[in-house]
Amino acid sequence: MGSIKVAILGFGTVGSGVYELIEAQQERLIQLTGRRVEVVAVLVEDVSRQRDVRPDVLVTDDFEDILRLPELDVVFEAIVGVEPGFTHLKKAIESGVQVVTANKELFAHKGIELRELAEECDVQVGFEATVAGGVPIIGALTQLLRMNRIVKVEAILNGTSNYMLTKMREEQMTIDEALSEAQALGYAEADPTNDIEGFDALFKVVILSELLTEVKVDWNQVRCSGISNLTSGDINHASTRGERIKHVGRLLIDEEGQVEAEVRPVSVDEAHKLYSIEGVDNGVVVTADLVGELVFQGPGAGKYPTASVMIEDLVLISKSIKKTAVSR
Ligand SMILES: NC(=O)c1ccc[n+]([C@@H]2O[C@H](COP(=O)([O-])OP(=O)(O)OC[C@H]3O[C@@H](n4cnc5c(N)ncnc54)[C@H](OP(=O)(O)O)[C@@H]3O)[C@@H](O)[C@H]2O)c1
Incomplete structure (x- = not known):
């Protein structure tokens, strides 16, 4: 052998x-x-x-x-x-x-x-x-959902920013405190720019978009903002409405294969499948024409x-x- x-x-x-x-x-x-x-x-x-x-x-x-x-x-x-x-x-x-x-x-x-x-x-x-690190979303999309037409993907794709948002809400941390803790635990890089400015999630949205459409993404057409400008006040304001702020990458794909893509903080209510994705986990909600809505969740990074x-x-x-x- x-x-x-x-x-x-x-x-x-x-x-x-x-x-x-x-x-x-x-x-x-x-x-x-x-x-x-x-x-x-x-x-x-x-x-x-x-x-x-x-x-x-x-x-x-x-x-x-x-x-x-x-x-x-x-x-x-x-x-x-x-x-x-x-x-x-x-x-x-x-x-x-x-x-x-x-x-x-x-x-x-x-x-x-x-x-x-x-x-x-x-x-x-x-x-x-x-x-999405350890979550086998590429395999699911390419091998298990071939008959289905994917119409929407909404996803938490950066564990570091999700961890920070969770800590800011649960423990009333400031964004700087949450970042320091994420760095101390090894979740965030020494240079956290890609995580907190949304670029890391943008990379993943681009990869998903190109996988689903086979069309090269025009990066200028993708709105991208991270969590760096969020304050404890924003998080608390969402909480008073029973909502949570999540950093969400979103793809909408029409029947002609035209894509709308964006990455930004979004306030979601309890009914949203991303509401309960907490800490360093990633979550991907895929909507397809035949099967409907599917949710994938798990460790978005780690050795x-x-x-x-x-x-x-x-x-x-x-x-x-x-x-x-x-x-x-
Ligand atoms: N960490 C995660 O959880 C995770 C999850 C998903 C994807 N990724 C991706 O996986 C990749 C690696 O991440 P990581 O966290 O393992 O990074 P890392 O711990 O910083 O390791 C990077 C490695 O690359 C080597 N390297 C750097 N420049 C090089 C060069 N010019 N030629 C040859 N080797 C070079 C370094 O060599 P030395 O050892 O000599 O410094 C080091 O061994 C990144 O693209 C990251 O985005 C990471």
């Missing part, structure tokens, strides 16, 4: 989670893919730092070392920002290597381009982890939830790996 050989680009929270789950879940992976899954290399920025990997794993800061590896089957990408991830994934796809990414900023900007290239090169691109859906992507594309493994 040969093995599926994988490289992990980026070895921070998500990349190390992928490594640990692969190491810990070999038996299940063999059952599901028919082969062992072997991490053969890791790409990092700072090679001088000690990494907790088997001694035979190549640790490098040069992606060319990884491309030169014989029989590489899959690249997992978990770096931050559009570059260098985009260039690396392009080269991997052109070399016939399957790719799985968690990088929403990269995929929001370059997702269509990468998916088209992958189709030309007959490889698969897994991007489940780019939207193992995110790594888990990346490995689900690996399992899904493992059938294609067998095919390319023979032809390469």
Whole structure:
């Protein structure tokens, strides 16, 4: 039995989670893919730092070392920002290597381009982890709702801002206090701009829109505001009406495939399915013409939830790996 050989680009929270789950879940992976899954290399920025990997794993800061590896089957990408991830994934796809990414900023900007290239090169691109972390919304939309026409998506897609809004309401925190607590707990980045200005949710709305319509989003047409200007007064005012302010990404898709997209704080009442999505959870409410309304809820970020859906992507594309493994 040969093995599926994988490289992990980026070895921070998500990349190390992928490594640990692969190491810990070999038996299940063999059952599901028919082969062992072997991490053969890791790409990092700072090679001088000690990494907790088997001694035979190549640790490098040069992606060319990884491309030169014989029989590489899959690249997992978990770096931050559009570059260098985009260039690396392009080269991997052109070399016939399957790719799985968690990088929403990269995929929001370059997702269509990468998916088209992958189709030309007959490889698969897994991007489940780019939207709603551990919640398998991409798989549900692409594989389980194919007969249905999706007419609306309303979603809480940023766990950090949802956590902050929950704390501001429940514990009367100011936005600064809520942000400090989110940072102390590791939910918010040291630079929280993408979370609190709404950009992180915008990336995910763009990815969903392009997935559902196959049309590149004109970012200027998407209204985007975050939670940074909200005050305790706004939160309390909503509470007095029995409502909660949620940061919501919304897509409306008409019969011609025209999309209206926006990301902004919205006051929702108890009847709204997003009302009870609290803390760091994400929630996605999908309305489709045949099935009606569906609600997906779960951890929108975190090491193992995110790594888990990346490995689900690996399992899904493992059938294609067998095919390319023979032809390469
Ligand atoms: N954290 C989450 O819960 C989560 C959830 C869903 C999606 N994501 C996405 O997953 C990606 C990774 O997030 P993370 O939280 O794991 O980030 P992170 O902890 O900051 O890790 C980033 C990793 O990328 C490496 N890196 C940075 N620049 C590089 C370069 N030029 N070349 C090679 N490697 C480079 C870093 O190397 P060093 O170790 O040497 O610094 C580090 O290992 C991001 O795109 C994020 O949006 C994260």
